Amino acid sequence: xxxxxxxLSNYRYFLFMWVVREINLRYKQAFLGATxxxxxxxxxxxxxTVIFSRFLKVPTDGIPYPLFxxxxxxxxxxxxxxxTFGTSSLVNNMNLVTKVNVPRxxxxxxxxxxxxxxxxASSLVYIGLLLFYRVPIYATILWIPYLILVQICLxxxxxxxxxxxxxxxxxxxxxxxxxxxxxxxxxxxxxxxxAVPEELQPLYLLNPAAGLIESYxxxxxxxxxxxxxxxxxxxxxxxxLLVFSYxxxxxLEWRFADVI
Amino acid sequence: xxxxxxxxxxxxxxxxxxxGAVRSLRSSLSRVPQQFGLGGPLEDDRFFALKxxxxxxxxxxxxxxxxxxxxxxxxxxxxxxxxxRPTSGKMEIxxxxxAIIELGAGFHPELSGRENIYLYASILGMKHQEVKAKxxxxxxxxxxxxxxDMSLKHFSSGMYIRLAFSVAACLNPDVLLIDExxxxxxASFQTKSLRRIRDLKDAGxxxxxxxxxxxxxxxxxxxxxxxxxxEQQAIGESESVVAEYLNNPRYQAELKETYQSTKVGDGKxxxxxxxxxxxSLLDSQGNERSEFKTGESLVVRIEFNAHQRIDxxxxxxxxxxxxxxxxxxxxxxxxxxDIDFIHGKGMIEAAFDQLSLLPGGFLLSISISDSxxxxxxxxxxxxxxxxxxxxxxASGMIFIPHRWQISRDSQFDN
Numbered sequence: 001x002x003x004x005x006x007x008l009s010n011y012r013y014f015l016f017m018w019v020v021r022e023i024n025l026r027y028k029q030a031f032l033g034a035t036x037x038x039x040x041x042x043x044x045x046x047x048x049t050v051i052f053s054r055f056l057k058v059p060t061d062g063i064p065y066p067l068f069x070x071x072x073x074x075x076x077x078x079x080x081x082x083x084t085f086g087t088s089s090l091v092n093n094m095n096l097v098t099k100v101n102v103p104r105x106x107x108x109x110x111x112x113x114x115x116x117x118x119x120x121a122s123s124l125v126y127i128g129l130l131l132f133y134r135v136p137i138y139a140t141i142l143w144i145p146y147l148i149l150v151q152i153c154l155x156x157x158x159x160x161x162x163x164x165x166x167x168x169x170x171x172x173x174x175x176x177x178x179x180x181x182x183x184x185x186x187x188x189x190x191x192x193x194x195a196v197p198e199e200l201q202p203l204y205l206l207n208p209a210a211g212l213i214e215s216y217x218x219x220x221x222x223x224x225x226x227x228x229x230x231x232x233x234x235x236x237x238x239x240x241l242l243v244f245s246y247x248x249x250x251x252l253e254w255r256f257a258d259v260i
Numbered sequence: 261x262x263x264x265x266x267x268x269x270x271x272x273x274x275x276x277x278x279x280g281a282v283r284s285l286r287s288s289l290s291r292v293p294q295q296f297g298l299g300g301p302l303e304d305d306r307f308f309a310l311k312x313x314x315x316x317x318x319x320x321x322x323x324x325x326x327x328x329x330x331x332x333x334x335x336x337x338x339x340x341x342x343x344x345r346p347t348s349g350k351m352e353i354x355x356x357x358x359a360i361i362e363l364g365a366g367f368h369p370e371l372s373g374r375e376n377i378y379l380y381a382s383i384l385g386m387k388h389q390e391v392k393a394k395x396x397x398x399x400x401x402x403x404x405x406x407x408x409d410m411s412l413k414h415f416s417s418g419m420y421i422r423l424a425f426s427v428a429a430c431l432n433p434d435v436l437l438i439d440e441x442x443x444x445x446x447a448s449f450q451t452k453s454l455r456r457i458r459d460l461k462d463a464g465x466x467x468x469x470x471x472x473x474x475x476x477x478x479x480x481x482x483x484x485x486x487x488x489x490x491e492q493q494a495i496g497e498s499e500s501v502v503a504e505y506l507n508n509p510r511y512q513a514e515l516k517e518t519y520q521s522t523k524v525g526d527g528k529x530x531x532x533x534x535x536x537x538x539x540s541l542l543d544s545q546g547n548e549r550s551e552f553k554t555g556e557s558l559v560v561r562i563e564f565n566a567h568q569r570i571d572x573x574x575x576x577x578x579x580x581x582x583x584x585x586x587x588x589x590x591x592x593x594x595x596x597x598d599i600d601f602i603h604g605k606g607m608i609e610a611a612f613d614q615l616s617l618l619p620g621g622f623l624l625s626i627s628i629s630d631s632x633x634x635x636x637x638x639x640x641x642x643x644x645x646x647x648x649x650x651x652x653x654a655s656g657m658i659f660i661p662h663r664w665q666i667s668r669d670s671q672f673d674n
Contacts, residue, residue: 014382099365100383101342257344
């Protein structure tokens with residue numbers, strides 16, 4: 001694992017180039033360009049606000065619904081788009097995988113990198129939203145870098161795993177959009193964690209995305225640090241998943257060129 | 261002292277699935293019972309892309325891999341570059357490897373030439389600082405300065421190869437793997453590339469060179485290996501391996517097929533006062549053929565039609581190898597064969613009593629020009645195929661007619 005990581009670090013410039021390429025590729029042909037990055041969570045926030053605070057009264061622990069839902073959609077969109085783009089990253093770059101010897105993990109990781117840039121762009125909108133609702137600045141926002149780190153681990157972990165599987169079984173491509181939807185409903189995006197029955201919460205929090213979203217809400221909107229019951233499972237699971245996926249990826253990497 | 265090799269390949273096998281290995285989840289699940297030993301054995305549909313291949317290359321050595329299409333040459337390079345692994349056997353490679361396996365793999369057509377230099381260099385494992393430091397050298401070598409900011413999608417394939425080769429060559433790799441690609445560039449860039457490869461070789465880079473261009477292999481490589489259907493047929497000094505390939509009747513059909521896929525004709529002139537109406541290659545019996553053996557007699561017959569009287573015309577026949585090297589050109593006036601005039605239809609023949617070309621594919625250019633041989637009335641450039649088969653055995657570029665004679669000191673006579 002260590003030599004692999006050293007090799008990956010030697011290719012960090014390649015990774016950087018590939019992230020740039022990924023961003024170019026995502027938005028170059030689109031009329032609205034990079035605006036899409038911001039539009040996606042924004043439109044969802046709007047729809048969720050109409051449905052879940054006008055039609056259905058979803059409890060939000062007293063937080064204005066747009067703020068409540070955008071806080072969740074920000075990390076969620078990052079994870080979902082990382083996976084969507086990342087899953088097909090190996091298969092789509094067949095030419096590179098079969099003809100050049102580079103650390104292949106760069107491709108899925110670059111998809112995550114591209115989504116991270118989108119995440120940064122949407123964060124600017126989020127700051128505007130926070131100012132608009134006059135949310136006070138709590139000291140707990142110092143948790144944010146840690147949360148971003150966990151969120152990156154999680155996204156890379158899932159993406160490495162799915163992109164590998166997609167090389168061998170093209171079924172994955174079809175299963176992913178469905179799985180992402182299910183995963184969203186299994187995470188507190190449209191509803192608060194408090195809506196989940198207390199006795200089910202330990203089980204529920206085994207979903208690292210749930211812990212992550214709840215943590216964002218708590219450190220930004222409520223000024224409370226995440227409780228260990230939330231923090232520990234999401235961190236441990238995200239990191240373990242990353243390590244497992246990386247080893248899995250490296251183990252099968254050499255077969256990609258034969259299969260694609 | 262044991263010898264230092266930077267590439268060692270020992271008894272390498274590579275097998276692929278015949279039907280391709282992409283499976284659906286369903287077909288994969290249906291194999292589960294068999295994997296646990298239920299319901300009959302798994303059929304093995306794998307074939308050998310490479311079988312029991314061994315060789316080694318020292319720093320500063322060039323190793324050529326030749327053989328017909330589908331022989332496993334590219335598979336070998338993919339194994340060497342680490343893109344995939346052998347099914348069995350051992351491979352050791354020391355140092356930084358740069359591989360040019362497919363033209364433009366890793367280039368991005370939407371990005372500019374400049375961005376692509378950085379991108380490609382990063383794929384070959386160069387760090388940003390290194391690329392920056394070598395950028396000017398790379399650019400100068402590629403001679404693409406004026407296209408630097410043009411999007412790559414407007415590049416020709418020749419420009420692609422210039423860019424790719426320039427980046428790879430300026431990387432100073434320990435091992436350089438090159439597949440065929442040099443065939444794409446124009447002649448002057450090819451020459452330049454070959455010189456660069458030789459410089460790298462002199463500086464200690466090990467070169468592994470896959471090519472259909474046997475002449476290049478002969479000139480560049482010290483050692484070579486002949487692959488056919490994945491098996492190593494011959495290995496050793498490149499000259500003799502190339503000779504084996506060209507002379508062994510086993511490979512004639514494959515060789516011919518390879519040559520036949522090369523395009524004919526660089527274009528024809530719009531005929532002016534005179535035109536070439538027909539060109540035929542004849543054997544000693546007067547039969548038209550396109551295949552001749554080294555040492556056989558060949559007659560090139562040119563039928564022409566001069567629409568007006570032309571005084572002192574000259575006829576030229578030029579023999580090019582398929583890779584574009586001019587082997588020989590013969591012109592009537594150089595040979596002292598002066599033609600006073602031509603008018604109307606006619607025919608001229610050049611007889612080659614003993615064909616000195618060695619096995620390989622050739623293209624003939626035929627032209628009619630003025631007395632100086634400069635301004636051409638009609639010119640069929642590289643338009644006629646001549647395939648030379650193994651006949652008189654020899655190696656090198658041409659067969660020089662010769663006789664041997666031996667004499668011994670009489671004191672050892674019995």
